Amino acid sequence: MADWAAVAQRAGWSMTRLPFRDREDAGRRLAQALAAHRGQHPLVLAIPRGAVPMGRIIADALEGELDVVLVRKIGAPHNPELALGAIDEHGSVHMNPEAAMFELPHRYIAEEARRQLELIQSRRRSYGAAPIALRGRTVIVTDDGLATGATMFAALKAARAQHPAWLVCAVPVAAAESLERVRVLADEVVCLATPEPFLSVGQWYEAFAAVEDVEVIAILAASRSLSA
8 A cells, every 4th residue: 555645755745735725726636646547547436515526626637437425424412523433325334433432322323324324315316326336446535534534434435345446545634543544445545634633624725615415416417428
């Protein structure tokens, strides 16, 4: 597995040129770091919704395809943005080790998982197409950053189950501990920066507006049209 900090330094990429202006800036920089995959027709799987505009830039730069991998975080009680775990489109649940400290009742986890799975299923219907097959392909799973890493872990696990030939985890910025946690599921990890202290993904962007479903739907439709 590549040591991308060393690779970045040799290539002249900055590991500390933060914050990113926006997701488009992050996507362009990440596409440069992934340039070795140009010509392999990679499938870029973006984690909705924030990573989809970034995924489009990466897929275009690498002459690949764009799709989404649908996962949802399982948040902490009274703080839903704190991801204690995640669930994928097939109903598989992954909980972070830190979740044990919260001593959550099984009923809470089961109910939250059920609620998030319903949202995933609704989102799949809204996005309007079956997922693209991964078997035998170079697959790049991307997000706009890793905080706890729960959703990326679930996304990589779901992708690995579909037997890609090569599985890449690609993010612009990550908490170092979370990045190490997801390494075990990927053949290759590309991350441009692991700054500390890491409080949230949004702190490393000048502009970090929410991405709405209407934008995701438009990007995916345009991508499918281009592929066709």
